[in-house]
Amino acid sequence: MATGRQFSIRARLTFIFVLAIALILTFTGIALVNLVHHSLETDARNEIQGEMQRTQQFFANQKRSSTKPVVLAMHGDVVIQVTNLRGTKVWAASSAIADAPLLAHQIPSPAANNGLGVTIVRSNATSSFSPDISSAQVGTIFTKRGPGLVFGFVYGQGISHNVRVLLASLLISFPLLLLMSGGLIYFGMGLALAPVESIRRRVDAIAASDLTQRVPQTGGDDEIARMAKTVNEMLDRLEAASQFEQEFVSNASHELRSPLTTLLVTTERAHHDPERADWREVGEVVLREGRRLETLIDDLAWLARHDEHRADIQSSDVDLDDLLYEESQRVRLLSTLGVDTTMIQPTRVKGDPAMMKRMIRNVVDNATRYASNELRFDSHYEGEEAVVTVADDGEGVDVTQSARLFDRFVRADRARSRHSGGTGLGLAIVSEIVLRHGGSVRFVSVESGSKIELRVRRDGRAGGSKAAGAR
Numbered sequence: 001m002a003t004g005r006q007f008s009i010r011a012r013l014t015f016i017f018v019l020a021i022a023l024i025l026t027f028t029g030i031a032l033v034n035l036v037h038h039s040l041e042t043d044a045r046n047e048i049q050g051e052m053q054r055t056q057q058f059f060a061n062q063k064r065s066s067t068k069p070v071v072l073a074m075h076g077d078v079v080i081q082v083t084n085l086r087g088t089k090v091w092a093a094s095s096a097i098a099d100a101p102l103l104a105h106q107i108p109s110p111a112a113n114n115g116l117g118v119t120i121v122r123s124n125a126t127s128s129f130s131p132d133i134s135s136a137q138v139g140t141i142f143t144k145r146g147p148g149l150v151f152g153f154v155y156g157q158g159i160s161h162n163v164r165v166l167l168a169s170l171l172i173s174f175p176l177l178l179l180m181s182g183g184l185i186y187f188g189m190g191l192a193l194a195p196v197e198s199i200r201r202r203v204d205a206i207a208a209s210d211l212t213q214r215v216p217q218t219g220g221d222d223e224i225a226r227m228a229k230t231v232n233e234m235l236d237r238l239e240a241a242s243q244f245e246q247e248f249v250s251n252a253s254h255e256l257r258s259p260l261t262t263l264l265v266t267t268e269r270a271h272h273d274p275e276r277a278d279w280r281e282v283g284e285v286v287l288r289e290g291r292r293l294e295t296l297i298d299d300l301a302w303l304a305r306h307d308e309h310r311a312d313i314q315s316s317d318v319d320l321d322d323l324l325y326e327e328s329q330r331v332r333l334l335s336t337l338g339v340d341t342t343m344i345q346p347t348r349v350k351g352d353p354a355m356m357k358r359m360i361r362n363v364v365d366n367a368t369r370y371a372s373n374e375l376r377f378d379s380h381y382e383g384e385e386a387v388v389t390v391a392d393d394g395e396g397v398d399v400t401q402s403a404r405l406f407d408r409f410v411r412a413d414r415a416r417s418r419h420s421g422g423t424g425l426g427l428a429i430v431s432e433i434v435l436r437h438g439g440s441v442r443f444v445s446v447e448s449g450s451k452i453e454l455r456v457r458r459d460g461r462a463g464g465s466k467a468a469g470a471r
Helices: 009-060 159-208 223-272 277-305 320-334 353-370 401-405 414-419 424-438
Strands: 070-072 078-084 090-094 104-108 116-120 134-142 146-157 316-319 339-345 348-350 375-382 385-394 440-444 448-459
Touching: 009 078, 009 134, 009 146, 009 159, 009 223, 070 078, 078 134, 104 134, 116 134, 116 159, 134 159, 134 440, 159 223, 223 277, 316 320, 316 353, 320 353, 320 375, 320 385, 348 353, 348 448, 353 385, 353 424, 353 448, 401 424, 401 440, 414 440, 424 440, 424 448
Parallel strands: 070 090, 339 375
Antiparallel strands: 078 090, 078 146, 104 116, 134 146, 316 348, 375 385, 385 448, 440 448
16 A cells, blocks of 8 residues: 655655764763763762861861861862761851751761761751752761761752753754754765766656667766666667567568468469369468468467576476487478488487477478488587587588577578578577577588587586577
């Protein structure tokens, strides 16, 4: 089911990259806040401990006891408050909290190094001081008045305030960074994809007009250059396929027109003057041209299946020598030609039985049409290949020019081939069959006549070179 209009690749890639950046910024922000918070706490703890040690040193150097609260000098953002052990009286305090009541109590804390923890006093009397103190620590102290407790606090804008300021800065700056990154990425994606869109428009124009045109290549070896090269190679194949299709249709139409014309002319002539018509001759013409049409249509159908890769290959044992003996009997039965089979040796290969039978028959039919008196068959092994040769004593062919004879609708003698029933497709089919069985086919030089050589891999695996020629 359609889900509506899809976003463009440019928009989707921009969204993905912005989302990735957002995740990175989020994790970075969390890590930064934790790092800053830990750093501030460490600094505050060290500063408080330093101030507590200074206070202890102060009381250790005090020469006489005082019953009045001592006002301590303030250093940095740390304030000190010294109380008795019971936490009921303030003995000393920093100048910033000199008038403050008791701000904290000592509680047991197994997690602390000295086993002492702090709880802040929350009351009306401390309400004006409590918001300004944080990061409290406590320790014991010895004074002239006796043992007591020393409390240290960060005074003023504490760690939580600094962390909140940092969070606010991140919450403001991160969306701006995302917005700027998204804009830059969207613009950059547009520049990166511009050649792709240019290639698309060019291909669209080529497909609509002329397959001979090509996509311009900028050089280099990046993805765009390789895509342009691949598109041009595809256009080469499309142009070749289009030309092949046009030539194939044109040739097929021409080949079909000839027997149809003969049939129509013969039957129309007999129809206009039935009393003078030689109906025996008419029947022979209709039968001959009908068989020619049947053969041509059958060959065209086989090639069409092969070109579309729909012809499945069956793999089983095929005795090529048996196929040659069968063809020799058929030739003797249907003609006056002699067939020499003395050179046939047992030759078994893996392949498609129907294709192999058609391959042998097409080669034999081709030789039969041009033979004068005799055909010579041969089969044997050469290494990993099975070799079959079929020779005739006819006029022969120019071996140096014979490669073209394996093309479709090509004959050594067009007029004589038509008269003898040739379609110009028999050896083209042979070429396709041997190629699909990892073999090759060619005409070889002989003193007289012509000789065609088939080579097929014994294991039937594809991978051989294409045929060298046919007639």
